[in-house]
Amino acid sequence: MKTEKYEFYHQSNIIQIGNLLDDLHEVHVHLLLLQRRYYRIYGKYAAFGRICSHITKLKRRTKPHWNQLPSQVLQQVAKRIHLGYEKFFDYLDDKKKGLSPRKVGKPKIKPKHKYNSLTFTQAGYEIKDNRIHIKCLKKPFTFWKHRKWTGSIKRVIIKRDNVGDYYLYLVCKDTKPAKELPLTGHEAGADFGIKTFLTLSDGIKIESPQFFKQMLNAIRSATRSLSRKQKGSNAWYRAKRHLARLYKKIAQRRRDWFFKLALRLVRRYDRIAIETLNLEGMKRLWGRKISDIAFGEFSLILHWTCAKYGKTLLRAGRWEATTKPCSDCGTHTENLSLSDRQWTCLECGSSHDRDINAARNILRVGVPWT
Numbered sequence: 001m002k003t004e005k006y007e008f009y010h011q012s013n014i015i016q017i018g019n020l021l022d023d024l025h026e027v028h029v030h031l032l033l034l035q036r037r038y039y040r041i042y043g044k045y046a047a048f049g050r051i052c053s054h055i056t057k058l059k060r061r062t063k064p065h066w067n068q069l070p071s072q073v074l075q076q077v078a079k080r081i082h083l084g085y086e087k088f089f090d091y092l093d094d095k096k097k098g099l100s101p102r103k104v105g106k107p108k109i110k111p112k113h114k115y116n117s118l119t120f121t122q123a124g125y126e127i128k129d130n131r132i133h134i135k136c137l138k139k140p141f142t143f144w145k146h147r148k149w150t151g152s153i154k155r156v157i158i159k160r161d162n163v164g165d166y167y168l169y170l171v172c173k174d175t176k177p178a179k180e181l182p183l184t185g186h187e188a189g190a191d192f193g194i195k196t197f198l199t200l201s202d203g204i205k206i207e208s209p210q211f212f213k214q215m216l217n218a219i220r221s222a223t224r225s226l227s228r229k230q231k232g233s234n235a236w237y238r239a240k241r242h243l244a245r246l247y248k249k250i251a252q253r254r255r256d257w258f259f260k261l262a263l264r265l266v267r268r269y270d271r272i273a274i275e276t277l278n279l280e281g282m283k284r285l286w287g288r289k290i291s292d293i294a295f296g297e298f299s300l301i302l303h304w305t306c307a308k309y310g311k312t313l314l315r316a317g318r319w320e321a322t323t324k325p326c327s328d329c330g331t332h333t334e335n336l337s338l339s340d341r342q343w344t345c346l347e348c349g350s351s352h353d354r355d356i357n358a359a360r361n362i363l364r365v366g367v368p369w370t
């Protein structure tokens, strides 16, 4: 399975997709309230099949206007709620068994402005060249087809982001795999850092471009301008959208840089090792800077790129010591502080750069990430 993302052109009828989302939000609210009532009366939740037959009943009786909405999309609204409950129950089961799973909450009613996506499974749309025709809407929508998709389309998702742009996601099956890159015989460990984004075990250092910092002034003035507006007014919405657009721009620039960097690494090395990060802890420690650097996102992108071009990504365990051991003899040096950039091993006498030593250790202890 592979997903391709396309941006919709800004066209006058795109607002109709927004209206469709708002209509689906109404269904979403109705179904969740229904589940709550059902639970109050019977002490359990209604199964997915039951909800589906209830929807058909509603369409005939009190909600005839739901007939205008594409039926599969309507069903997907119910399906999402169903999956939400399933996950919630799995969590409760795991907790009963004494495991300590990640916390999953009960499905909540989303506010209208956060209800941002709809899913087609098989029917209700038609795609021709760079146009998608949604059966319940009159005119087709044009999207920017910057690349071709391969394989067969299994699922179509349309999303609205908080800037107000719309995107089309095509989930394809049996896609053509990318050509694998030739093996080079090189391997490297990589250590993430605040100032230097990546330090590789062979001594190469890659600086962090700090896109957030570059736009800090623009963001500050946009935030200030937003706070001067009266909440809920037209000017407030305009300012809010402007700020959202700035944040989006940063995210896009960063992501672009990540993909290019990942490709550069994958071209050069056959095996790359990274550390498993404790992101929450780091965020608490370093604050905004970490979100700017976004190691987690880069790890994922590197993971995809490696899989795509037939290279291996290794990962060092979270509890693995990588800073203290000497990469030549393995002796731990306990009294290292964050400010010690250079140090000498007392056991074997080799001198180390802190980051390069860590990168070497990461390569040593890494296991394939599947």
Ligand SMILES: [Zn+2]
Residues within 6 Å of the ligand: 326, 327, 328, 329, 330, 331, 345, 346, 347, 348, 349, 350
């Ligand atoms: Zn040593």
